[in-house]
Each structure stands twice: as structure tokens, then as C-alpha cells.
Amino acid sequence: MPAPLAIGPISIGLVAHDDKKAALVDWAEAHVDFLRDKALFATGTTGGRILEALPGLDLVRLKSGPLGGDQQLGAMIAEGRLDVLIFFVDPLSPQPHDVDVKALIRMATLADIPFACNPATANLIVACRD
Numbered sequence: 001m002p003a004p005l006a007i008g009p010i011s012i013g014l015v016a017h018d019d020k021k022a023a024l025v026d027w028a029e030a031h032v033d034f035l036r037d038k039a040l041f042a043t044g045t046t047g048g049r050i051l052e053a054l055p056g057l058d059l060v061r062l063k064s065g066p067l068g069g070d071q072q073l074g075a076m077i078a079e080g081r082l083d084v085l086i087f088f089v090d091p092l093s094p095q096p097h098d099v100d101v102k103a104l105i106r107m108a109t110l111a112d113i114p115f116a117c118n119p120a121t122a123n124l125i126v127a128c129r130d
């Protein structure tokens with residue numbers, strides 16, 4: 001018997017380090033039609049920046065990344081509640097919560113969900129949506 005189809009919309013986590021937030025906002029604006037029918041969850045500051053640019057978007061803001069937001073997304077992955085992670089990481093700046101960043105990336109890898117760490121990969125995920 002085939003596995004039951006997932007119920008509800010595809011859920012996507014949206015996160016960006018500070019120097020990459022503008023790139024994620026640009027990406028979200030370019031792909032707003034793709035995002036509109038998804039369940040969107042973002043870390044606090046990233047979500048705020050996206051909503052400033054796209055005020056009508058239905059997006060749940062979690063805690064800020066350094067204050068637990070990365071861990072909240074990681075927990076969602078562990079519970080099977082996040083299907084895709086779009087996380088634009090800054091490879092040139094040290095992060096005070098690097099352990100949380102690594103844990104989130106580890107959970108996405110462990111759960112084998114699509115994970116885009118840059119715009120080129122995020123574009124591929126959109127292109128592969130069908």
C-alpha cells in the first residue's frame with residue numbers, strides 16, 4: 001500500500017544571517033507566487049524583513065535565531081513538520097550561536113529534506129517543485 005500523501009501545504013523554513021538577509025528578501029520577492037500557498041516559518045529578524053517587503057505574506061515568525069529560533073526550526077524538522085529549509089548562511093562572519101546553526105543544518109541533513117544555503121540552490125528547489 002502506498003504511503004499516505006502529506007496532509008496540508010508544504011512547509012518551508014526561511015532563515016538568513018544578517019549579511020544575507022537582503023538576498024533572502026530579494027529571493028522571496030522574486031518567488032512570492034511560489035511561496036504564497038506554502039506554510040512559511042521564519043526566524044524572527046529574517047521574518048520581519050520578509051514581511052516588511054511582502055506585508056501580505058502569511059508567515060509565522062519564530063524567535064530570533066540566536067535566541068532559539070534556529071532550534072525551533074530544528075525541532076520542527078525532528079518532528080517531521082518542516083519539508084524544506086531555505087537558510088542563506090554567511091560563510092564570512094562568525095556567529096555567536098554557531099552551535100545552533102550547526103544543529104539546524106545537521107537536522108536538515110539527517111532528515112534528508114531539501115536544504116538551500118544560497119540563492120542558486122533555492123532557485124533549483126523552486127524549479128523542481130513539480
Ligand SMILES: O=C(CO)COP(=O)(O)O
Pocket residue numbers: 015016017018042043044045046047063064065066069070101
Ligand atoms: O541567526 C539566524 C540564523 O542562524 C537568523 O536569525 P534572525 O532571523 O532572527 O536574524
